[in-house]
Amino acid sequence: MMRMPPFKLHTPKTLNDALNIARELSNEEIEFDWIAGGTDLLPNYKWHLNAKPHVISLSGISELSKLNSNHIGAMVSLHDLAKSKYTHPVLVKAADSIASTLIRRSGTVGGNICLDTRCYWFNQTEQWRESIDWCHKCDCGTEADCRVIPNQNTLCVATYQADLAPVLMCLGATIHLASVNGIRSMPLHNFFELDGMTRNVLQHGELVTHITLPEDVNEWKGDYQKLRQRESWDFPEAGVAALWRMGTKGPTQLRIATTGLESIPGLHLEEANNAISKWNGSNTIDTLADAIRKSVKPVQNTWYSPSYRKKMVKVLTKRACAGLIER
Amino acid sequence: MSDRDEPEGIIEREIKMDVDVIEVDQEMDFENVSSEIADLEVDLMTEESSEDEMVGYRQQPGKLPFAKPGSGGKNRFSKPTNQEMIPESQGGKLTQPWGSHRHDGLVSGQIIGKPTALVDSHWKVTGQAQYGDDIRLPGELIGRIVRSPYHYARVLSINCSKALELPGVVAIATGADAANKFGVLPVTKDEHAMAVEKVRHVGDLVACVAAENELIAREAERLIEVEYEILEPIHDMRKGLDDSENPIHDRGKYHIGEANVQKRVFQEFGNIDEMASNSIASHKQNWLFAGVNHAATEPHAVVANWDPSGRLTLYTPQQVPHYVHRALADVLEVPMHQINVHRTFVGGGFGGKSDPFPHEMCAAILARKSGRPVRITFDREEVYWINRGRHPxxxxxxxxxxxxxxxxxxxxxxxxxxxxxxxxxxxxxxxxxxxxxxxxxxxxxxxxxxxxxxxxxxxxxxxxxxxxxxxxxxxxxxxxxxxxxxxxxxxxxxxxxxxxxxxxxxxxxxxxxxxxxxxxxxxxxxxxxxxxxxxxxxxxxxxxxxxxxxxxxxPIHWDPNKFPHATVHLKIDMDGGVTIHTGAADIGQGSDTVVAQAVAEVLGLPLDMIRVRSRESDTSPVDLGSYSSRVTFMNANAAISAAMQIRDELLDATVEITGAIRDKLVIGDRRIFAKNDPAVGISYLEALHKAQEDRGALVASGAYRTPPMGRxxxxxxxxxxxxxxxxxxxxxxxxxxxxxxxxxxxxxxxxxxxxxxxxxxxxxxxxxxxxxxxxxxxxxxxxxxxxxxxxxxxxxxxxxxxxxxxxxxxxxxxxxxxxxxxxxxxxxxxxxxxxxxxxxxxxxxxxxxxxxxxxxxxxxxxxxxxxxxxxxxxxxxxxxxxxxxxxxxxxxxxxxxxxxxxxxxxxxxxxxxxxxxxxxxxxxxxxxxxxxxxxxxxxxxxVIPSKDYLTKPRLAGSAWRHMERRHRGDS
Missing domain, CATH: 3.30.365.10 (Aldehyde oxidase/xanthine dehydrogenase, molybdopterin binding domain)
Known part of the structure; x- marks a missing residue:
C-alpha cells in the first residue's frame, strides 16, 4: 500500500499563529508545507513527491473562509464557491467542473490557485520515478534532468492544470498574500511565474489569504470551456475563459485566459485587445481563436498530445466566445 | 381427524397473507413487510401454542421438538406452487417456445428465474466482507516487493546485508529462495517467484522483504542493493517477430527460431482458394488495439501463514484457487495436502486474479522464512505491473x-x-x-x-x-x-x-x-x-x-476423462439446512448464489436454508476456477446432479411414509406431494428425518464433465x-x-x-x-x-x-x-x-x-x-x-x-x-x-502454412518463417 511519509501536523486557529509557526520552523531551517483541503498535497505525499516533515493546516483559521461578491477567502471550499449566490456565474461553471463532488467538498480556492503543476514523469510513485532515473521536479538528490525536454537542467515544464485561475484573471482578480513580513497584493496574473517548480511568487512562509474582485464584476459576461477525457475527476487538458463587457455595438472590453497548457495560466491581453479594436463578429472570433492557439506552447506531459490540445484551444476559444455574437 | 381442521385453517390464512407480502415486496417496502410478518408470526405462535404436539413426532424429554412439518426456513408454512414458474412440459404455465429441457422435471418453482439478491450481498454492503487486505493475523509482518527499474536486465547480484541490519526487518527473500518455475498453463510455465536470472519488465519482481511495519519494509527496500547488466529491451510487438540476441525467454528445443515468438497458430478451413474470386465486396482493415487492464476495485493482496502443525494457509482474493494451490506446491516443494488455499472475498477479478502470482509465492516464502504471518497488499501501480490485461x-x-x-x-x-x-x-x-x-x-x-x-x-x-x-x-x-x-x-x-x-x-x-x-x-x-x-x-x-x-x-490440467470439471458436495442434517461445499470462486459474479439457487430449486427450499462453503481448499472439492465463463454452466450442473441424489432419497422416504406412487411425486415449497392428489404428501423435514433415520446426515457428491466434442x-x-x-x-x-x-x-x-x-x-x-x-x-x-x-x-x-x-x-x-x-x-x-x-x-x-x-x-x-x-x-x-x-x-x-x-x-x-x-x-x-x-x-x-504462404506471409503469419530449434537439429 502507498503510505505517506510521517509528518508533524500543526493546526493553528488564527492567521497570526500560523505565520508564527512558519517563522519558527523557518528559523530552525525545518521544511514545511501549508495544507488547505489536502486534495493536491496528500496524493503527492503518498507518491513521496517533495514531502516535508512539517505541515501547517489552515483549516482551523476561520478568517480565511469569508465569501461575498468581491471577496473570496482562500479557505472557501470549491463546493461552497460553486453553490454560493455571490459567485460570478462563469466562476461557478469553472468551480463546478473541478474534479469530483468529493474533492470539491475538500478542495479550496487557495489550494486550487496554488495547485502544484503536473507532469506524466512527475506524478508517479517513487518506484516508477526510479525507473526513469528520476525527474528534476523531484530529483531526490540525484540532480536529474527534465524527462520531457531533456538536456536542459533549468526549466521545469510541468503543466498548470487548475480551473479557477483563468476565470479569476479575466474577472480582474487581485490576490492577497500574507507572511510574517506583512501583507502584499497584486493582480492575479502577476502572481504566477513561468517555472513548473516555483510556479508563483510565494516566498517561503508566505500564503494566500484571499482574492478580491473589482466592483464591476457583475457587468462582465462570458464563459469557461474545458477539455478533458471524462466529465469527472480529470484535470483540464486545456481550458479557456473569455469574459467581456458589452456595449451597444458589440463588446467594449474582452479578456481571454487559458489554463492546462503551460506551467502557468496565461492571460492573453494583446490578442483580446486586437480583437476588440477590429471587432467584426464571428470573423474576429475566428481570428482571435487562431491567435490564442498560436500563443500557447503545450508539451507532451499530459493525457492528450500537445498538437491536439493546441488545436482544441481554437475550438474552446470559439465556444467560449460564442456568447459575444449571440443576441 | 377433527383435530387437524384448525391448523389447516391457519395455513390458509397464512397463504393469503403471503400473497399480500409478495405484492408489497415488489414495492420495495421491506421494513413494513418484515414487521408485518413478525407480528403475524407472533400471532400464530400464540394461537398455535395451545395446539397439541403433532402426531408422529416424538419429543425427547427436556428438549424442544423439531420444527413442525411444513416449516424449515424463515417462513413457517409452504406456499402453493406458482404455476407460472413450472415449465409447460411439466403441465405448468411457463412457456417454452424452444421446447422442453432435461431439467424441467426438477423445477419446483422456488427460485430459478426470479430476480435474486446475491447471497453474499449483505456482507458486502455492511462492510463485513473480508477481502484480501482485511485478513489480519496476530503477529503479522508486512511484505513489500523490490521491483526492477529496468525494462530488461540480467540480475548480477543482490546484496541484502544492509537491509537485514535494519531493525524491524525480519526476512528477505530473492530468486535464490525459489528456483522452481510456475505458470497458469502447464505447457508454458515460465515464471519465478522472483527474478532468477533476468528481469523482464519494469516492475518485475527482484526480491521481497518482510518487516514489522510498512515504513521499515519500504526503508529496507531502498537498502537492498541490486547489480544489473542492462539488456536491449523490446517494446514494439512487431520486433518480437525477429530473431534476437537475447530472447526474453529460452524455451530450449521448443524455441521458435531465436525470436520472441511465444506461440503461433495457422488455420485454414473451407474454400480458401476461391473466397477472393467469388467475392463482390471485400473489406480490409489494419487494427491497432491498446492494452487494457481489468482495474478491479480491489488491488491484489495476500496473507500467508504457516500454522503450528506446519501447514500453509494462503489467504488470497483468487479467481482460480486450485491453480495457486498447484503452483504453491511446485514452488515451495510442499505436497498439496499440506496447503490450504483460502479464497477471501474478491473485490473484482475480470481475469486479473486468475493466474497464480509471484507475490503469492513471495508471501508464502517470507512467512516460511520468518515463521510469522506475512501480508502483502499492492498499491495501484503494482496492479499494473502484474497486469494480465487484454493484449495490445x-x-x-x-x-x-x-x-x-x-x-x-x-x-x-x-x-x-x-x-x-x-x-x-x-x-x-x-x-x-x-x-x-x-x-x-x-x-x-x-x-x-x-x-x-x-x-x-x-x-x-x-x-x-x-x-x-x-x-x-x-x-x-x-x-x-x-x-x-x-x-x-x-x-x-x-x-x-x-x-x-x-x-x-x-x-x-x-x-x-x-x-x-x-x-x-x-x-x-x-x-x-x-x-x-x-x-x-x-x-x-x-x-x-x-x-x-x-x-x-x-480442463487445463488433466485429461477430461480423468477428473470432472466441477464437483459439488451437499450435506444436510436434521435442521434441514443444506450446506454446499464447492471450490467455485465467487468473484462477485454471484457463483455462490447460483449454486445455492440450483440446489434450492431441486429440493424445493427457500434460499435461506442453503449455506455455501466455497472458501477453503481443505473443505471444498476441486473446482477449476472462475474463468472462461464456466462456473454457472459447470458448477450448477454439478450441484443439480448432487441435489438430484438427495431428492431421490427424499422421494424414497416420502413413498415409505405416504405409500404414494413415486413417479407421481413432485416437490414444492418444503413439501413433497403427489401431483395428481396434492393432499397426499409430507413436509420436507418429515421426509428428511425419515431418510436420515438409519444414517444421520445426508451427503451427496455431484460432478459435471463435458461430453466428447470437436474435431x-x-x-x-x-x-x-x-x-x-x-x-x-x-x-x-x-x-x-x-x-x-x-x-x-x-x-x-x-x-x-x-x-x-x-x-x-x-x-x-x-x-x-x-x-x-x-x-x-x-x-x-x-x-x-x-x-x-x-x-x-x-x-x-x-x-x-x-x-x-x-x-x-x-x-x-x-x-x-x-x-x-x-x-x-x-x-x-x-x-x-x-x-x-x-x-x-x-x-x-x-x-x-x-x-x-x-x-x-x-x-x-x-x-x-x-x-x-x-x-x-x-x-x-x-x-x-x-x-x-x-x-x-x-x-x-x-x-x-x-x-x-x-x-x-x-x-x-x-x-x-x-x-x-x-x-x-x-x-x-x-x-x-x-x-x-x-x-x-x-x-x-x-494447420501448417504452405511454402507458398511463407513467401508472402502476413504480419503475425511471418512468425512461421522461423523453425523450431528441435527441427533445426541444433538444439
Whole structure:
C-alpha cells in the first residue's frame, strides 16, 4: 500500500499563529508545507513527491473562509464557491467542473490557485520515478534532468492544470498574500511565474489569504470551456475563459485566459485587445481563436498530445466566445 | 381427524397473507413487510401454542421438538406452487417456445428465474466482507516487493546485508529462495517467484522483504542493493517477430527460431482458394488495439501463514484457487495436502486474479522464512505491473462477401503483445481466431496468429478473453461489407446465421442459438429502421454482435476423462439446512448464489436454508476456477446432479411414509406431494428425518464433465465449449465533430444466456460488461511512453469511464434454453462485453462517416480521422461534412427473404428431436449432414502454412518463417 511519509501536523486557529509557526520552523531551517483541503498535497505525499516533515493546516483559521461578491477567502471550499449566490456565474461553471463532488467538498480556492503543476514523469510513485532515473521536479538528490525536454537542467515544464485561475484573471482578480513580513497584493496574473517548480511568487512562509474582485464584476459576461477525457475527476487538458463587457455595438472590453497548457495560466491581453479594436463578429472570433492557439506552447506531459490540445484551444476559444455574437 | 381442521385453517390464512407480502415486496417496502410478518408470526405462535404436539413426532424429554412439518426456513408454512414458474412440459404455465429441457422435471418453482439478491450481498454492503487486505493475523509482518527499474536486465547480484541490519526487518527473500518455475498453463510455465536470472519488465519482481511495519519494509527496500547488466529491451510487438540476441525467454528445443515468438497458430478451413474470386465486396482493415487492464476495485493482496502443525494457509482474493494451490506446491516443494488455499472475498477479478502470482509465492516464502504471518497488499501501480490485461494487438481483418450476400471468407491475422510472460497466452493466441468462426456461416476461414514476448507487464486473460479485439474487427468489417453491398447490416447478419444444433467451420458443436432473437429484439427496441443512416451529422447508431464460450471444453490440467470439471458436495442434517461445499470462486459474479439457487430449486427450499462453503481448499472439492465463463454452466450442473441424489432419497422416504406412487411425486415449497392428489404428501423435514433415520446426515457428491466434442486437427480443442452464448447490441452515440469527443447515449443490449437463473445478476453482468467494454472503446488504454515506460499506472490517468460517460443501458435477456445447460442456462459474464466495442465503432461511422481502426477512440484519434475525411472531400470545417446515407440495393430483399426462411429453419431444428447434423457450408450448397472437407476437395483443413504462404506471409503469419530449434537439429 502507498503510505505517506510521517509528518508533524500543526493546526493553528488564527492567521497570526500560523505565520508564527512558519517563522519558527523557518528559523530552525525545518521544511514545511501549508495544507488547505489536502486534495493536491496528500496524493503527492503518498507518491513521496517533495514531502516535508512539517505541515501547517489552515483549516482551523476561520478568517480565511469569508465569501461575498468581491471577496473570496482562500479557505472557501470549491463546493461552497460553486453553490454560493455571490459567485460570478462563469466562476461557478469553472468551480463546478473541478474534479469530483468529493474533492470539491475538500478542495479550496487557495489550494486550487496554488495547485502544484503536473507532469506524466512527475506524478508517479517513487518506484516508477526510479525507473526513469528520476525527474528534476523531484530529483531526490540525484540532480536529474527534465524527462520531457531533456538536456536542459533549468526549466521545469510541468503543466498548470487548475480551473479557477483563468476565470479569476479575466474577472480582474487581485490576490492577497500574507507572511510574517506583512501583507502584499497584486493582480492575479502577476502572481504566477513561468517555472513548473516555483510556479508563483510565494516566498517561503508566505500564503494566500484571499482574492478580491473589482466592483464591476457583475457587468462582465462570458464563459469557461474545458477539455478533458471524462466529465469527472480529470484535470483540464486545456481550458479557456473569455469574459467581456458589452456595449451597444458589440463588446467594449474582452479578456481571454487559458489554463492546462503551460506551467502557468496565461492571460492573453494583446490578442483580446486586437480583437476588440477590429471587432467584426464571428470573423474576429475566428481570428482571435487562431491567435490564442498560436500563443500557447503545450508539451507532451499530459493525457492528450500537445498538437491536439493546441488545436482544441481554437475550438474552446470559439465556444467560449460564442456568447459575444449571440443576441 | 377433527383435530387437524384448525391448523389447516391457519395455513390458509397464512397463504393469503403471503400473497399480500409478495405484492408489497415488489414495492420495495421491506421494513413494513418484515414487521408485518413478525407480528403475524407472533400471532400464530400464540394461537398455535395451545395446539397439541403433532402426531408422529416424538419429543425427547427436556428438549424442544423439531420444527413442525411444513416449516424449515424463515417462513413457517409452504406456499402453493406458482404455476407460472413450472415449465409447460411439466403441465405448468411457463412457456417454452424452444421446447422442453432435461431439467424441467426438477423445477419446483422456488427460485430459478426470479430476480435474486446475491447471497453474499449483505456482507458486502455492511462492510463485513473480508477481502484480501482485511485478513489480519496476530503477529503479522508486512511484505513489500523490490521491483526492477529496468525494462530488461540480467540480475548480477543482490546484496541484502544492509537491509537485514535494519531493525524491524525480519526476512528477505530473492530468486535464490525459489528456483522452481510456475505458470497458469502447464505447457508454458515460465515464471519465478522472483527474478532468477533476468528481469523482464519494469516492475518485475527482484526480491521481497518482510518487516514489522510498512515504513521499515519500504526503508529496507531502498537498502537492498541490486547489480544489473542492462539488456536491449523490446517494446514494439512487431520486433518480437525477429530473431534476437537475447530472447526474453529460452524455451530450449521448443524455441521458435531465436525470436520472441511465444506461440503461433495457422488455420485454414473451407474454400480458401476461391473466397477472393467469388467475392463482390471485400473489406480490409489494419487494427491497432491498446492494452487494457481489468482495474478491479480491489488491488491484489495476500496473507500467508504457516500454522503450528506446519501447514500453509494462503489467504488470497483468487479467481482460480486450485491453480495457486498447484503452483504453491511446485514452488515451495510442499505436497498439496499440506496447503490450504483460502479464497477471501474478491473485490473484482475480470481475469486479473486468475493466474497464480509471484507475490503469492513471495508471501508464502517470507512467512516460511520468518515463521510469522506475512501480508502483502499492492498499491495501484503494482496492479499494473502484474497486469494480465487484454493484449495490445495488431489485427488485420479481411472479409469477403459474394453476390448472394454470403460471407464467403474471413481472413484474420492477429499479432498479440504478450509482455514478459506466457500467462494464458497460448490460449489467447487461438481465441483471437477461432472465436469469430460463429455465429455466421462462412465459406472460408484463414487465421494466422502469433503472440510475442516484449518487455512489458504480462498480458493475460481478461473478460472476453481473446475474443474481444478480433470480434470488434469482424463486426465493423461486416458493417463495411453491408455498406458496400448497400444492404442493412442487421439484415446481412440475419441472413447468414448458423442454425441451432450445428457445427462451425472449425468443428465447434453449437447447440442453442438465440442470436436471431437478439438481433430482432435490439432492432425493434432501438427503433433501428427509423434511425440507421437517417440521423444528422454527429448522431449515429450502430450494431455489433458477440459469440462466446460457456465454459472451456478441456480442463487445463488433466485429461477430461480423468477428473470432472466441477464437483459439488451437499450435506444436510436434521435442521434441514443444506450446506454446499464447492471450490467455485465467487468473484462477485454471484457463483455462490447460483449454486445455492440450483440446489434450492431441486429440493424445493427457500434460499435461506442453503449455506455455501466455497472458501477453503481443505473443505471444498476441486473446482477449476472462475474463468472462461464456466462456473454457472459447470458448477450448477454439478450441484443439480448432487441435489438430484438427495431428492431421490427424499422421494424414497416420502413413498415409505405416504405409500404414494413415486413417479407421481413432485416437490414444492418444503413439501413433497403427489401431483395428481396434492393432499397426499409430507413436509420436507418429515421426509428428511425419515431418510436420515438409519444414517444421520445426508451427503451427496455431484460432478459435471463435458461430453466428447470437436474435431481432431491441431488446436481443435481451443474454443471448444459445451455451449456458446450470443449477443447483439445497438449503440447510439453523439460525436462532437469539432473536438472528436464521442458520447455513447444509449445501448440496447440483448444477450442469449440460455436461461436467466437470476435475471437480476444477468442484467448486472450486461450493464457491467457495457461499462467495461465502453472503457476499452472510448478511453481506457495502457499508455506506453517514449522509452517504453507505462505512463498511466494509476486510476486518474487510466481513464475508466465515470458515471457521466455511462450510457443508458437497456438489458434484454434472451433465453434459448440450452439443452446441456443447468435449467437451460449459459454464460452471461463475458460474452456481453464483446458487442459494445463494434456497436460503438459502427455508430461512430454512422455519425461522422469515418471508420476507426485504433482503440480507444480517444477524441484526438477520431479528430484526425475526421480531418482526413475533410481533406479528402475538400471540406474546410468538419461541421460542413455530410452524414452517411444508404439506399438499399436489390440484394436487400434477397437477404430479407433468406433471413425469414432461416428463421423457420431454426425453429424447426430446435423442435425436431430427430434433426440431422448441420455442418457449416450448407449455405454454400454443400451437404449439411457431412463435414464439407470429407466431400469437397476444395474445402481445406490446414494447420501448417504452405511454402507458398511463407513467401508472402502476413504480419503475425511471418512468425512461421522461423523453425523450431528441435527441427533445426541444433538444439
Amino acid at each position: 494487438s495488431r489485427i488485420e481483418m479481411n472479409l469477403h462477401a459474394d453476390e448472394k450476400g454470403r460471407i464467403c471468407g474471413i481472413e484474420t491475422d492477429a499479432l498479440i503483445d504478450g509482455g514478459g510472460f506466457a500467462s494464458f497466452g497460448h490460449v489467447t493466441t487461438y481465441y483471437n481466431g477461432v472465436l469469430h468462426t460463429a455465429p455466421y456461416e462462412i465459406g472460408a476461414f484463414h487465421y494466422t496468429g502469433a503472440r510475442v514476448w516484449t518487455n512489458k507487464p504480462a498480458s493475460g486473460a481478461m473478460r472476453g478473453h481473446g475474443a474481444v479485439n478480433s470480434r470488434c474487427a469482424v463486426e465493423t468489417g461486416l458493417d463495411d461489407l453491408a455498406e458496400q453491398l448497400e444492404v442493412d447490416p442487421i439484415t446481412l447478419r440475419l441472413a447468414n446465421l448458423l442454425p441451432p444444433h450445428s457445427a462451425t467451420i472449425t468443428g465447434f458443436r453449437v447447440t442453442s442459438i438465440g442470436m436471431r432473437e437478439c438481433l430482432e429484439r435490439v432492432k425493434k427496441e432501438s427503433d433501428w429502421d427509423k434511425k440507421f443512416r437517417k440521423m444528422p451529422l454527429g448522431k449515429g447508431i450502430g450494431i455489433g454482435c458477440g459469440f462466446f464460450i460457456s465454459g472451456s471444453g478441456l 481432431t486437427h491441431k488446436g481443435a480443442a481451443a474454443g471448444l465449449a459445451p455451449a456458446y452464448s450470443f449477443s447483439a447490441y445497438v449503440a447510439e452515440v453523439t460525436v462532437d465533430v469539432e473536438t472528436g469527443q464521442t458520447k455513447v447515449d444509449k445501448v440496447w443490449a440483448a444477450h442469449d444466456c440460455g436461461k436467466a437463473l437470476n435475471p437480476l445478476a444477468v442484467k448486472g453482468q450486461i450493464i457491467g460488461s457495457c461499462h467495461m467494454g465502453l472503457g476499452q472503446v472510448i478511453s481506457e488504454e495502457m499508455k506506453y511512453g517514449r522509452g517504453g515506460h507505462l505512463m498511466n499506472p494509476d486510476l486518474l490517468d487510466y481513464k475508466i469511464p465515470s458515471v457521466h460517460e455511462m450510457p443508458e443501458v437497456f438489458p434484454i435477456i434472451v433465453e434459448s434454453n440450452d439443452p446441456e445447460g443447468p435449467f437451460g442456462a449459459k454464460e452471461a459474464g463475458e460474452g456481453p462485453l464483446l458487442p459494445i466495442l463494434p456497436a460503438v465503432c459502427n455508430a461512430v461511422y454512422d455519425a461522422v462517416g469515418v471508420r476507426t481502426a485504433e482503440l480507444p477512440i480517444t477524441p484526438d484519434r477520431l479528430l484526425k480521422l475526421i480531418e482526413r475525411r475533410c481533406r479528402k472531400e475538400g471540406i474546410k470545417e468538419p461541421l460542413e461534412l455530410e452524414s452517411p446515407t444508404l439506399k438499399y440495393s436489390p440484394l436487400q430483399n434477397v437477404l430479407a427473404a433468406r433471413a425469414s426462411e432461416h428463421s423457420q429453419r431454426d425453429l424447426d431444428r430446435r423442435l425436431d428431436a430427430n434433426r440431422k447434423p448441420y455442418h457449416n457450408g450448407a449455405l454454400f450448397g454443400l451437404d449439411p449432414t457431412i463435414p464439407p472437407d470429407e466431400v469437397d476437395e476444395r474445402w481445406a483443413v490446414n
